Amino acid sequence: MKLQNEVVLRPRFKLVVPMPVTEVIERLQTTPGTASTIYTSILDGHIFIKINKEERHFWSPHLHIESEETDDNQTLLKGTFGPNPTAWTFFMFLHFVLAGCFLAAAIWCYTNVVVGVSTRLPVIGMVVIVLLWIAFYVLGRLGKKKAEPQSRVLYEFLQARVSHP
Known part of the structure; x- marks a missing residue:
């Protein structure tokens, strides 16, 4: 899988498929309730490929695909891997x-400097907040690593469904 940027938390890719959008959508539809580990939902050219609830964990990825018809009956698929939208919103x-x-602690620190009071507590607060930001970033990277095997499964599902004419 060739991704545009390895540093981002939500990797993206583009794929050109030699078939019209309607055929791509037909090939990607899954039957609800089957024993498959993957299911899809389709809404106005947006295709959502997800892991079934039985195998899903907190870091399980979702694959969102936008489909655009190009010239010569080809389809451009723009894919974005990401976590569950609820988890992403909370994050x-x-x-x-x-x-x-952090902004409140900075204002508090500035006020204490102007008044001539000790700035120890607001500075400690700002340092703790920066450490929490770093911890969230590391947590996001670890979650991305944990989701990588399922991301590959989703991408291979996509490739298997759209690569054969």
């Missing part, structure tokens, strides 16, 4: 909370 919420707390 981003925590980052915004930390950013707000």
